[in-house]
Amino acid sequence: MDNHKQLVIGLFGFGVVGEGIYKVLKDTKSLNASLQKICIKNPEKSRNAPAELFTTDADELLNDPAINVIVELIDDADAAYNIVSKAIRGGKSVVTANKKMLANHLTELIGLRDAHNVSLLYEAAVCGSIPVIRNLEEYYDNDLLSSVSGIVNGSTNYILTKMAAEGQDYQEALKQAQELGFAESDPTLDVEGIDAVNKLTIILKHAYGIDEVPDDIPYCGITQIKPSDIQYAKEKGYHIRLVAQTIQGEDEAVVAFVLPTFVGKESQLYNVNNEFNGVLIGSKLADEQFLYGKGAGRFPTSSAVLSDIAALRYDYRYEYKKSKSSVKLALKNNTFLKVYVSFDSRDAIDQAQFASIDEVYKSNGKNYIVGVIDVSVLFNTEWFYDKQVSVILVEANVAHKVSNLSTKEEVLYI
Amino acid sequence: MDNHKQLVIGLFGFGVVGEGIYKVLKDTKSLNASLQKICIKNPEKSRNAPAELFTTDADELLNDPAINVIVELIDDADAAYNIVSKAIRGGKSVVTANKKMLANHLTELIGLRDAHNVSLLYEAAVCGSIPVIRNLEEYYDNDLLSSVSGIVNGSTNYILTKMAAEGQDYQEALKQAQELGFAESDPTLDVEGIDAVNKLTIILKHAYGIDEVPDDIPYCGITQIKPSDIQYAKEKGYHIRLVAQTIQGEDEAVVAFVLPTFVGKESQLYNVNNEFNGVLIGSKLADEQFLYGKGAGRFPTSSAVLSDIAALRYDYRYEYKKSKSSVKLALKNNTFLKVYVSFDSRDAIDQAQFASIDEVYKSNGKNYIVGVIDVSVLFNTEWFYDKQVSVILVEANVAHKVSNLSTKEEVLYI
Numbered sequence: 001m002d003n004h005k006q007l008v009i010g011l012f013g014f015g016v017v018g019e020g021i022y023k024v025l026k027d028t029k030s031l032n033a034s035l036q037k038i039c040i041k042n043p044e045k046s047r048n049a050p051a052e053l054f055t056t057d058a059d060e061l062l063n064d065p066a067i068n069v070i071v072e073l074i075d076d077a078d079a080a081y082n083i084v085s086k087a088i089r090g091g092k093s094v095v096t097a098n099k100k101m102l103a104n105h106l107t108e109l110i111g112l113r114d115a116h117n118v119s120l121l122y123e124a125a126v127c128g129s130i131p132v133i134r135n136l137e138e139y140y141d142n143d144l145l146s147s148v149s150g151i152v153n154g155s156t157n158y159i160l161t162k163m164a165a166e167g168q169d170y171q172e173a174l175k176q177a178q179e180l181g182f183a184e185s186d187p188t189l190d191v192e193g194i195d196a197v198n199k200l201t202i203i204l205k206h207a208y209g210i211d212e213v214p215d216d217i218p219y220c221g222i223t224q225i226k227p228s229d230i231q232y233a234k235e236k237g238y239h240i241r242l243v244a245q246t247i248q249g250e251d252e253a254v255v256a257f258v259l260p261t262f263v264g265k266e267s268q269l270y271n272v273n274n275e276f277n278g279v280l281i282g283s284k285l286a287d288e289q290f291l292y293g294k295g296a297g298r299f300p301t302s303s304a305v306l307s308d309i310a311a312l313r314y315d316y317r318y319e320y321k322k323s324k325s326s327v328k329l330a331l332k333n334n335t336f337l338k339v340y341v342s343f344d345s346r347d348a349i350d351q352a353q354f355a356s357i358d359e360v361y362k363s364n365g366k367n368y369i370v371g372v373i374d375v376s377v378l379f380n381t382e383w384f385y386d387k388q389v390s391v392i393l394v395e396a397n398v399a400h401k402v403s404n405l406s407t408k409e410e411v412l413y414i
Numbered sequence: 415m416d417n418h419k420q421l422v423i424g425l426f427g428f429g430v431v432g433e434g435i436y437k438v439l440k441d442t443k444s445l446n447a448s449l450q451k452i453c454i455k456n457p458e459k460s461r462n463a464p465a466e467l468f469t470t471d472a473d474e475l476l477n478d479p480a481i482n483v484i485v486e487l488i489d490d491a492d493a494a495y496n497i498v499s500k501a502i503r504g505g506k507s508v509v510t511a512n513k514k515m516l517a518n519h520l521t522e523l524i525g526l527r528d529a530h531n532v533s534l535l536y537e538a539a540v541c542g543s544i545p546v547i548r549n550l551e552e553y554y555d556n557d558l559l560s561s562v563s564g565i566v567n568g569s570t571n572y573i574l575t576k577m578a579a580e581g582q583d584y585q586e587a588l589k590q591a592q593e594l595g596f597a598e599s600d601p602t603l604d605v606e607g608i609d610a611v612n613k614l615t616i617i618l619k620h621a622y623g624i625d626e627v628p629d630d631i632p633y634c635g636i637t638q639i640k641p642s643d644i645q646y647a648k649e650k651g652y653h654i655r656l657v658a659q660t661i662q663g664e665d666e667a668v669v670a671f672v673l674p675t676f677v678g679k680e681s682q683l684y685n686v687n688n689e690f691n692g693v694l695i696g697s698k699l700a701d702e703q704f705l706y707g708k709g710a711g712r713f714p715t716s717s718a719v720l721s722d723i724a725a726l727r728y729d730y731r732y733e734y735k736k737s738k739s740s741v742k743l744a745l746k747n748n749t750f751l752k753v754y755v756s757f758d759s760r761d762a763i764d765q766a767q768f769a770s771i772d773e774v775y776k777s778n779g780k781n782y783i784v785g786v787i788d789v790s791v792l793f794n795t796e797w798f799y800d801k802q803v804s805v806i807l808v809e810a811n812v813a814h815k816v817s818n819l820s821t822k823e824e825v826l827y828i
Contacts, residue, residue: 030735129700131545131553138721139545268706271685276702285717286543288690289707292682293700303699307552314728321444 004313007033010061013073020302077101095308097124103198119317121308127277129300130293136206141321143285149245150279152199155183155190156242193221196258200244209322218379219258238262253332261393333376338395342368418727421447424475427487434716491515509722511538517612533731535722541691543714544707550620555735557699563659564693566613568709569597569604570656607635610672614658623736632793633672652676667746675807747790752809756782
């Protein structure tokens, strides 16, 4: 009865995820997959697997005609790119978890994949165990999406949760997250929002068929979030969350960005706490769908990698159907957002840059403005990048409201 | 590049879902699927499709060698069973949304499917657009599940939400749900919990490899829920939800049942309101995962059926890997549950049936007990089936706590 393809796997990387995969492959005969060789960087380290499985020579795996699948689980994005592109050129299918590498080379790698008629799967790269990519591919491939918004980075979510729950400031919460293994010793990719924008780049391809590199997508992380911002959120009944967001407008354009966001109780994202991830998908057919789970860590990542391996047995390939659609969508950056902007110095923000202003608050050491601003203006201001300024999204897609506000007579700033 | 299997479809049923499927198949060339014939019951009704597509003769589809896929979307479970089993015997793959038919014939149909080497897919049968089955098959096929609990029936969830939000009693809320199309004109299957137990039967097969029929799974619906129960829940900060639940114990046994349940704020199920569904999956690798979306209705059901059709292009089959596991799980019914039991008459409940009692409350017209009871005792009491008695789950899996309570000295009942 079992007519699945026999998989012979070459594994790059033997960290916690790699070792987990090795164990499951060994124990699960029904997967019809065998591990041929493991390429590691440091041959001196002791490993929980037979010595003859290991090599430090990548080509031993990449040039082995018996190996038909490469599983790539190393940290270095550049090395990963070399491995993955060479593997595909050699006619091998690839499973990878490297979101940074994918976000920066996706279009090229998909082209390579097509040219060599192999498969490239990477569920683990976006929200770990949560099957975001698979759902976008299979459940929304014939469906029209109106929005995808998600908490896609567990480290920042853990830090934001602790800042609100325990009154910690950013540095304290970061330190605790690092101690508990929820943040890297170098947390830059996470806390600056870069990891989230990498994942958003991959989501854009599957959700809308849009080819972008992370550099073209506006983003902001959480390092500038102050206890007074958390306090403001509490008073209004919000959680602050780092949300990666896409919104399809009425024209053939999609707005995408990563911003700290006030999330209200009515949203499923409100209940995504600690290191968890959650993705909310709005569509024409399936309506609102929410996927929640652990976005990183040994077991959740192993779970996603294993699912991809299992799918290769029946030659599963992503179809990128939205890329083949006759309606070509593109990113736009001329929508309006309602944002809360807090800052130490009252002169830091030029209110003339706002289309309208709803609130202005000033006190000793705490100032904020709530107003509507054009995305392209926002991401071109100097203050957006100023570390003493917090920009937190209040409401996306407010273009229709702005048209009713021709002047800024509402400005109350004294 | 497109080496997908060409699908030639015979469709049974042309209700709202069938018509939606017809339209998408017509418009989506990339699906590589054509609709050959549609079998309907009433030839007089006018239809939004060419007349030559329709027939009332099932055999015209089932005996047509050109048709390789039958999509079954009719209401009648017995007729659906005949169609599906005949289609499989004829070597055709099947997509169906008929949970009642599946729940009662699953083991037999899987056997038939294997014998004839075809595929039988039914994502739409469990929580509509939410890919519960696909996730259990693909994300948990190598994973050990600890629990699956879900709100799997939109009608009852809508009624319970409205009872709490608007202070309606059960009859009022049911009437409103029917007017808005969230409940059937004959709501019996939904409100008695039968629909939920049908879905739970299917979930048990995919999650644990357990073959059961719905008749063997204890269940209770929502018709007996009183405003005073809703009031009690509010005071404690709970929502009452009809939850289908499975729990794997430490031995090789699984407890499964459908019961109204107090759901606290800490659970993702707390935020499943109105007609939405949500399923919480606990596992060893992927940890806690939550899937949320619309469980029924034209578009969500169409979405799931289309996903199954798309998967047939690459001969996707459920593997039921848990059924092939060397560890054979079975249902058990000797676990303890903590339940709230409310009743009009103080003599209705025999407290001696409880292993321990935590609370007893008595007033004019409102009485309740909170206590721990053996599942097998609970489902064999007369009062469990008494329409003036509400049984609401407080906590499952409390066996370890009971062992510390050798007597019932805590009983406070006057």
